Amino acid sequence: MPRPEQETISFTIDGNEVHAPKGAMLVDAAKFGDVEIPVFCYEPKLGQPVGACRMCLVEIEGIPKLQTACSTPVRDGMVVNTITDRVKEAQNAIVEFLLINHPLDCPVCDKGGECPLQDISFGWGGGRSRFIEPKRHFVKPLALSPLIAIDRERCILCYRCVRFSQEIAEDYQLVLQERGAHTFVATFDGHPYVAPFSGNIIELCPVGALTSQPYRFRARPWDIEGSGSVCALCPAQCNVEFTVRDERVLRVLARDHDDVDDGWLCDKGRFAYQSVHVDQRVTNPLLRVDGELVPVGWDRALDAAAAALTAAGDATGAIAGGETTNEEGFLLAHVIRAGLGSANIDSRAGGTLPLELHAALHATALQATVPDLEFAHAVLVLDCEPVDDAPVLDLRIRKGVRRNDVKLAVATSRPSSLDPNAAAVARFAPGMAEAFCAALSCALGGSGVLEELAVAAGAGVDEVRALADVLSTAGDDVVIVYGERLTDGPRGEHAARGLLNVAGRLVAVDHDGSGLLELPAGTNGRGLREVGVLPNAGPGLTPVNDPGLDTAGIAAAAAAGRLQALYLLHADPLRDLPGRATWAAALAAGDTVIAHSALLTEGLWEHATVVFPAESYAEKEGTITHPDGRVQRLRPAIARPGQVRGEWQVLADLSRRLGHDPGILSGPMASKVLFDAIPFYAGLTLDAIGGRGVRWPAGPAATAWPKADTGPFGLETPPHAPTPNGVLRLGTFRSIWASPEVELSPALKFMHQHQRAELHPADAGRLGVAHGDRVTVGSDESRVRATVSLRAAVPEGSVFLETGISVESANALDGGLVEVAPE
Amino acid sequence: MSPTILFKDIDENGLNTIDVYRRRGGYEAMRKVLTQMTPEQVVDELMASGLRGRGGAGFPSGKKISFIPKVNVDKYLVCNADESEPGTFKDRELMQKSPHMLIEGIVIGAYAAGATKSFIYIRGEYVEQADILDAAIVEAQDAGFLGEDILGSGFGLSLVLHRGAGAYICGEETGLLDSLEGKRGNPRLKPPFPANQGLYQGPTVINNVETLATMPHIIQMGGAEYAKIGTETSAGTKLVSVSGNVQRPGNYEIELGVPSREIIYDLAGGPPEGREVKFWFPGGSSSPVLEAKDLDLPYDFNTLAEAGSMLGSGAIIVVDDSVPVVDVAMKLAKFYRHESCGKCTPCREGTNWTVTMLERIDDGLATPMDLDIMASVQEQIIGNCLCVLGDAMAMPIGSMVAKFRQEFEDHIEAARARNPFGGDAAPDPPPPLLQGAVGA
């Protein structure tokens, strides 16, 4: 879909001729003439203006009544006045009206000092009130959720928060009730406003009516400073501003970036900063002495690690977790490959994918960007749940559907929160993405027998056909958003080829506005592959002669005693990776487990022999790569606590001890070495990346990306989905809330996830269990306990469990078919 | 006497059934329109008739329909039957006694506008009338006057009766649209106007019941003939609801331009014996009040506008000399406070403030200076709101304060005299300390 084009017009404001983009609202156009028009309800991020607050009234020549500048598009030759007596009277009147029932408790208000109502009262108010009746008073503050306090006295009914809930997040939980002067913001029947994006209303509120419970009374605007960085808690990599007071992060605000986050944050990004300052943080190097982890000095820890690694040599396996930066991943690969001669290094959980498929899936000609989601003709959400996998993209997809009439097609195993917005929805059996891709590509005109393929995928033929119909008739620009899990598993490469076949039928190569967008499992999943944290590729996706073990291979080899040392960089396999039983055995069997971690999660607590304290994302410097290829820069907002050192430094020191000095003495040097080593990062500098990032696929060095065949491929007959004969197909998902950062943040404690078994009512009826019953799910080898949660939208024959949670996580189960039995 | 068009034989038994209505020539205008006229011809006929909207704004009806863009999208006609303006009850009588006249008008209006889906938004309180309309719609559907391919003309129209649930603001056309879309009845920003983006974002023409019910008669008489009734700028007849302090309250069909005195005294019987007209609302409670000296004004759109008021919905409320003006102002202000949707600041806060000021006056806690503040607050509301509800309070209240200032001042003094302790009461107990009450 073509993006709106910008045309410049000229108009007159307060006597000055000003050039502004055509169609811009007067409020925005006025800024081109350095004129500020005060607003409360206007917020372009929220969509169409509502004109409710009436603060922005201006005089337009030729129109008798004052007009709202927020809703009047500027036209060529328009003559606008904002400083006439008439406008001033109106502005004074509106401020007076707004302050009638505003308590003016600014000295004890959290918003004081950064409050638009204060600013506007000062700048445009009359400075007096003739309202001598008593003001209304209410109990305050009240809880709106565990995260948000509401102070209804202060509310000026600007509609921003409810518009956010209704038109952006579309959770429609926060609403206005009653009418007229009685109107108030509330939820249904006293339910808390808990939703993945609820925190944004705090930032939207132009008065102190909605305040952050964790931030309340922690600081005044003059106590704090802002520090821009990037949130590293998920692949969406939203741009944030940390509010810092005395080397502590007290708050996270959005730092609007249209090409990344559109100015929104999820509640994990907004509140999980608290995990930076918890007592559980590891701030000293730890060494296991006589079975106990004890604090030691850096030299001792590094020496011990170097000695153990030297002893293990190429019998070492390394896993890099998703939060690892490009520089850290690059250095880890250097340590493992150059220092130890091992190739056993991986950042993907799901197995080895042939290099040419990596190259094909991310071919620059097929790469979609985040804004493409908003302007495409159609978006296919395939085997992923954006709200869990990269939350802020969920909002972007909704925005496209709502504002630009993007046709959304959803093809997942588990019911998606985007289903109600979709023009077509198809379900397939968990893990059957390969067969589904084959079926979809067949329905789009490819080879095969649709009926057979759909049955193999566990999908309905009509659904697949309807999905294909929506995608093929919507228009040229199609974006396919898919989850990394699609290419997981032993048949991942076949699924990848199937996906490329689908893309080949929908996506025009080298056509801006369409393409593939992967949602990696880890924050920097894409960057880690690009810098060589793969068993079969070096930096820049260069092939290695003798590929090493992938994640599952490392686990199996370690469990079998074939690996002596494990290096875990920001990873706890027991928490993050499938095959929990194998990993438990692997960690127990390895002689040495070296971990970089900020937190002692259970696997490390029990098994690590050396623990290097890791930086939190608020302390890090380095780069990470967004799923659409944007290299973004993490900048330290606060000093590192205790003895914590930068991971780049630790890895460089270790490498030096192993006899391979990478010659890196500072963070920026690490970046420089990295940019020089990766052909398609060539030319990047930290300066160029700056606060907005640089999309390398759009840069001149993109031609250095390895060439690869993008299909179409001849496909093998995909395996058939298992038949749930008395048992159920197991599907797993990792929710936005499943992370140690969430568990450790006091404000988010209430989000603590208990395992729930999502079942279709018919299955539950057959099993004799009811909503809320306790059950066990699994097979004879392993079982997890869960509470039954009935959902009509879950396909019959499947049960869904969560992974990534601290107890009863579904990674204890092997997948396939499971029994569900009352506990 | 004025010609009777809409009310002719209105009390005939069974007029609400299709048989009786057709026996009286009903649906013949629709037949003529659908079989002999193009939509443009219908619009021309309406333009020629000089018909102005009967709901309140008085916009020329033919022109309104001509604004509907000729594009190939779903277009809608919405009949505004949310008759909520205090003092207005004319549409109620029409819908109750001659529902088919309205349905016929809707088909004609929809045909002219190219609308294929139509709705009647009737206020929720009119249950009896809604039931009658529902039955009439079924009759019309069975007779083939609604639905697909009406009378073999190729023109199809669906009609849905939508019952509101009690909100004055839904009589405002964009508030009505939001309400019909299943939302809170908040008015929308204009532009875009409903003719371009109305119901479900499609082009929409919204007309009052009386306006639509007049259309079949215009077609039958011919626009030019209709235009001969009334005055040059206010053509035709008008249903006028007269209420308040009069002896024969009710609906009267008058020729526009007759002296107001004739309506209030000759038709409605004037105030009770021994009473005089103190002031009167010429067009519903939203119209600035007129005094007894204005009784000889011709009752038409332009004259009343020139006199600083408006014809509005044609609802005359007569207030006699036994009633204190402050009481009427209070009723009025409370009504508008209750009915303000709360979306825009001046209306939401201004109506509330006005009520509290009036209550202060009543309580003997005000001074004449407060009247200046009250007048100024009304000034600050007028023209600054999202829709006209704020103005609808501010204009009549402003006019009362201006025209009966002395009575307000006397009222203030009398109330003060009744309340010698004003302001001397013990201070209020402090409210409880509530800091940190989150989650409590």
Next chain:
Amino acid sequence: MIGRRKKALTATPDGVVAAERAPEIPAIAQRTVPRFGHGSRVPGWDDAVDLTKDPSEVPDPATTAVPAALRAEIEAHMAKYPDFHSAAIPALAAAQRHHGWCSPEAIEQAACVMRLTPGYLISVASFYDMLETQPVGRNRVYVCTNISCSLCGADALLERLQEETAGDPDFNVRAFECLGACDIAPMASVNDVYIGPITLDDVAPLVGQIREGLPPLPNKQLRRRKSTDPGARS
């Protein structure tokens, strides 16, 4: 300070004035929830959420039971409109008929059928005067107290009606804005039947008729009234 305020400050949007004017609040209404004089509801300004509750999302059909008749009625309404959202008011009205008022349960059921959040529907329900968000008696008596009716004695009528029905939980007697029947002022809508003009002497028999389920004041029902326009009597 202006008030000779006799009562503690009550937290209402009307603030002090509503408290001072307590005697105007109908006795019947005080028994359930305090109401403003003019029929508007006391809103939940002072209500915090209950943090033990789950967030209120679209009710899952798997866990929300909806009476079949109510479901059928709501679905029929949804089918009438090009956009099903339009059925919100009819659906709420149907739920109110089934449950007596728009109770949380009623709203959840309607929300389940319409695939909307209960928040959407409470937002709509609380906007409209005829949708009750608090429990009420089943006999609805709306007394018009707007200008024309009050000029003809509606306030006294309301007071008498409230006295006559005081303590009877079956009655929902409330002041209403203009009901569009000023020709029969003072008037009331009794279970949707318009009657008027009602004299104070009519009140006792009227209340009796309502209690016994008889047609209220048959001779004063609006539907029997002939037009006053001399031109209509041709």
